[in-house]
Amino acid sequence: MIILEFKAYGKKGQYQSIDEAIRTVKFVRNSCLRLWMDNQGLNKYDLNKYCKTLAKNFSFANELNSTARQAAAERAWSSIARFFDNCKKKVPGKKGFPKFQKHCRSVEYKQSGWKISPDKKSITFTDKKGIGRLRLKGTWDLWRFEKKQIKRVRIVKRADGYYVQFGVSVDCTETLRPTGNTVGLDVGLKEFYTDSNSYAEPNPRFYRKGEKNLKFYQRRVSRKKKGSANRKKAINRLGRAHLKISRQRQEHAKRLARCVVQSNDLVAYEDLRVRNLVKNHCLAKSINDAGWYQFRKWLEHFGQKFGRVTVAVNPAYTSQNCSQCGEVVKKSLSTRTHACKCGCQLDRDHNAAINILERALGTVGHTGTWIIDPNSSGDLSSTFPDSGLVEQDGSLNEESPRMRDRGVSIIFR
Known part of the structure; x- marks a missing residue:
C-alpha cells in the first residue's frame, strides 16, 4: 500500500x-x-x-x-x-x-x-x-x-x-540486480553515519541551523496576548517553521536510506535504544536532530521494497573492540581515533562500522535480521530483546495506525 x-x-x-x-x-x-x-x-x-x-x-x-x-x-x-x-x-x-x-x-x-x-x-x-x-x-x-x-x-x-x-492498495515491491556489496553503518553526531568502507556522510543538523528562526518566532508568540488573533497567527508561523525542519529531516533520511539499500545487498546498522539515549540532557537535542530512528525505519522499508537484507545488530562494544584482532581498546567519547597494539589505527566510527558488519554477517538468519524473499510476501523484521524498538514494522505514517501494513510507502507532493 x-x-x-x-x-x-x-x-x-x-x-x-x-x-x-x-x-x-x-x-x-x-x-x-x-x-x-x-x-x-x-x-x-x-x-x-x-x-x-x-x-x-x-x-x-x-x-x-x-x-x-x-x-x-x-x-x-x-x-x-x-x-x-x-x-x-x-x-x-x-x-x-x-x-x-x-x-x-x-x-x-x-x-x-x-x-x-x-x-x-x-x-x-x-x-x-x-x-x-x-x-x-x-x-x-x-x-x-x-x-x-x-x-x-x-x-x-x-x-x-x-x-x-x-x-x-498496490504492490510497491521492485526487483534489483544483486550488487555483491555489503555495508555496515555506524550513526553518530559528528557525522550522520560512517560506513565500513570509511565513507562519512555529513550531518546536516537541520534543527541547529533553524534554531535561530525558531527562537525568533517563539519570542513573538510569547509577546502576544493569550487568546488574541495575533497570537494564533504567531503560533501558526512557529508551527510552519517546525514543519519545514521536520520535512527536511525526513526527506534527508529517505534519500540516504534509498541510496544505501539500492547500492548494497546487505545493510547492517545498530539496534539503538533511541528512547533511552535522549535521556542524556547534554546530547538529547543533537540526537533528536539527527533522526536516527527515522533513518532506520526508511532502511527497513526500502529493504523490503527492493528485496534487500537489513540487519539490526547489538551495538555493545562495537566502538571498543578492535576490528582487526578483536582486542578491547577502551576509549571515551572524546577519543575519536582507534589505536590498537596490533597496529590497527582507524577512525573510531569506521572501526565500529566494520564490527557492525562482521556481527551482521554472523547473525544473518537469526535474531535481529530481516530477510526478504522476492518470491514471497516477505518476513517481518525482528529486533533484539529489550531493544526499545518494538514497532519496527509499523507504517511510516505516524498519524494513522490503520495503515500499518507491510510495504506501506508515503509519497509526498
Whole structure:
C-alpha cells in the first residue's frame, strides 16, 4: 500500500467544516476509550457498535460519515492493542496506557463518504459536515489507479494548510540486480553515519541551523496576548517553521536510506535504544536532530521494497573492540581515533562500522535480521530483546495506525 498526498484548496467555510469533523473524530475516539475503561472485556467490534449509539445520541456525531466514525473507533482500539502488546512483550519502562486525545489533526474515511472527480483533480465529501468539493494539487496523478484500489481517504490539518491522503492498495515491491556489496553503518553526531568502507556522510543538523528562526518566532508568540488573533497567527508561523525542519529531516533520511539499500545487498546498522539515549540532557537535542530512528525505519522499508537484507545488530562494544584482532581498546567519547597494539589505527566510527558488519554477517538468519524473499510476501523484521524498538514494522505514517501494513510507502507532493 502506498499513500499519495495532495494539497487541498477550498473556502474558509469548508476549512471550518473540516475542523468540525476533526473535533467530532476526537469526540468519538475519546468516548470509545471511556467505554473501554468503564467496561472490562470489550473488543474492537464493541467499540464499532458504540459508534452507532453515539450517532443516535449526538446530532453532530450523526453528521459525520459512518465509516469515519468507525475509523475513529479503530484509533481508540489501536492504542488499546498497543498497550496490551507492550505488556505481553514486557517492554521496559512505561507500557503506554491509552490516554484521552487532546489534539487531533485528521479525519479518515474508508470507501464511502467521498467521491472523486473524473479528472482526479478534485474530491467531494458527501456527508453532512458540509466539507464539499476540495481542489487537489500535487505531483502524482490518481488516474493511474482505479477507485476500488483506494482503501482510505484522510484529511490532515497542518500548519501550512490542509492535505488529502489516499491509501492505494498496490504492490510497491521492485526487483534489483544483486550488487555483491555489503555495508555496515555506524550513526553518530559528528557525522550522520560512517560506513565500513570509511565513507562519512555529513550531518546536516537541520534543527541547529533553524534554531535561530525558531527562537525568533517563539519570542513573538510569547509577546502576544493569550487568546488574541495575533497570537494564533504567531503560533501558526512557529508551527510552519517546525514543519519545514521536520520535512527536511525526513526527506534527508529517505534519500540516504534509498541510496544505501539500492547500492548494497546487505545493510547492517545498530539496534539503538533511541528512547533511552535522549535521556542524556547534554546530547538529547543533537540526537533528536539527527533522526536516527527515522533513518532506520526508511532502511527497513526500502529493504523490503527492493528485496534487500537489513540487519539490526547489538551495538555493545562495537566502538571498543578492535576490528582487526578483536582486542578491547577502551576509549571515551572524546577519543575519536582507534589505536590498537596490533597496529590497527582507524577512525573510531569506521572501526565500529566494520564490527557492525562482521556481527551482521554472523547473525544473518537469526535474531535481529530481516530477510526478504522476492518470491514471497516477505518476513517481518525482528529486533533484539529489550531493544526499545518494538514497532519496527509499523507504517511510516505516524498519524494513522490503520495503515500499518507491510510495504506501506508515503509519497509526498
